[in-house]
Amino acid sequence: MNIAAAQISCVLGDFEANLKKIRDFVALAKKSGAELIVFPEMVDTGYSMPVIQKHGRAGNEGAAPELQKIAKENSIAIVAGISDRESESIFNSQLVVNAQGEIISKYRKTHLVTAAPLDERVCLSPGNEFISCEMEKFQVGLSICYDLRFPEMARTLVVERGANLIVNSSAWPVVRAEHLRILALARAVENQCYLIIANRVGTDDGVTFCGSSVIVDPSGAILAAASPDREELIQAEISEEVIVDVRNRVTVFAHRRVELYKLS
Secondary structure (H helix, E strand, C coil), X not given: CEEEEEECCCCCCCHHHHHHHHHHHHHHHHHCCCCEEECCCCXXXXXXXXXXXXXXXXXXXXXXXXXHXXXXXXXXEEEEEEEEEECCEEEEEEEEECCCXXXXXXXXXXXXXXXXXXXXXXXXXXXXXXXXXXXXXXXXXXXXXXXXXXXXXXHHHHHCCCCXXXXXXXXXXXXXXXXXXXXXXXXXXXXXXXXXXXXXXXXXXXXXXXXXXXXXXXXXXXXXXXXXXXXXXXXXXXCHHHHHHHHHHCCHHHHCCHHHCCCC
């Protein structure tokens, strides 16, 4: 399966401009042979709590139907981070649309950022469920940005949900850029799965994002990596056989001592 990650900037509050960029990158990915393209976090509004509060839209009025059209027109699956308003709440969501333009899954970010200068709690509500979905021979575990810091989440997606590919839509800040690559490699290696991060570039509300989008294989090999500051598309071929081979050579899941793991 050929997969791509779109590393893009966004225009704060400009829904149409951001959709145009999504269309452009989808067309580029399709031309390059990709079957799935992953976009960063909050690509419809940009990543700013006041802007999300003002411009966040309900599912049937926002980015979702447009992403469905784009996916169907280009016959490519899309994963994208979007705003998701429901009644009085707004969720930081990740939508999965298949190549036929059907929404097959949606995840609402469970771990909200509170690290200065960001506090998502002033605007967003947390989701309460980990989500995975099937795509060809892969079980895709969904995650958004800060979720990457929680190994329990990735392990739950892999062990309980059967994920062998984790996708992360991100707006990771440059002040913690060194953590992004370390955590990406750790999550892939410890769970013997593919991991894809589509991160933002540009600056929203004084927060600059660090790019460095990456595709990592189950052994920790970096298959594709982006620059820290440019818009670009990265792409790689992933294989179920690689996952099987890595898991057969180092059988960590068989050696887990779950009776000793006292987590709370």
